[in-house]
Amino acid sequence: MSPGSQPRQIEHGDHDAIEDVLSIVRQHGGRATPARRLLLQALFGSREHRSAEELTAEVRAHAPDVHLSTVYRNLEELERLGVVDSTRLRDGPATYHLASTAHGHLVCEKCGSMTEVPDDMFRDLVRSARTRYGFIINPHRFAVTGRCASCQ
Amino acid sequence: MSPGSQPRQIEHGDHDAIEDVLSIVRQHGGRATPARRLLLQALFGSREHRSAEELTAEVRAHAPDVHLSTVYRNLEELERLGVVDSTRLRDGPATYHLASTAHGHLVCEKCGSMTEVPDDMFRDLVRSARTRYGFIINPHRFAVTGRCASCQ
């Protein structure tokens, strides 16, 4: 559970994936800047949920001049393109992760721990929201709060 | 949709309800101050989700000196006592409402509109979270985000 654990190596598949994303960016009139590339690297390089601040720190390890606001702007852009999802956990900053890593979030309102859960948990909720209200739920972008097993 | 609409009259039942809450507060060593009473009045007086700021404005209509921080402190206290729930909609400030008015929230991430939905929509999710993870979900304290019917 230590914050900086699992700094999983960038695998060669990631590089292609990053370039794929960048070509999507280009298709939308965007550019492949070093900061953007580095940010994507950080996003691909870790399974954890990262705040903008944490991602900035990771980017800065390679390019110390990249500014926090740049990271925010890029995250916003990448979210607009559907590449990343942001999730507001109950307290603290928003966290960001690749949109492809599909999962919901259970956040304990006592101890703050977060459990990732598969999408199918939301199947029923998604279905009834659609049929009853015509509302299409995106289960990745919010946190479900309550009490975790050890905090009952 | 105008912000100040529906300023539903304080009904005589509300007064008793407010005093009931205050006696609970007293049982926990708290006091029945004017600010507290006014805040409860505001909470009872409206079905809408209100931010701390909005509630403060309402309280100030009767007692102009009540400070924003006082309202925050009281909301925190009342939430601790289980009288109110707070919900973080996707953006903007947290909103507060009486815990008794049980419902979940669907928030459109495009137009920002909010739909209140009955608890039973969450039945399945609540059940599988409990059986699979021992996690007890409180459906009132978070917002489910997605696209509303008119924003597909």
Add this chain to the structure above:
DNA sequence: TCGCAATTGCTATCAGATCGCAATTGTGCG
């Protein structure tokens, strides 16, 4: 009625996030 802890008003401060602007830099087009 009295004493004391709970509460308040106020200001300062916090964290997270956004904005404006001049300088820089990708990149599509010729």
Add this chain to the structure above:
DNA sequence: CGCACAATTGCGATCTGATAGCAATTGCGA
């Protein structure tokens, strides 16, 4: 291959929502 120009960046100022510290006030149990 090189240019023009829009996209992007660094940086600081600024914004909003929320909290903390502290002295003065005030409910309320005994």
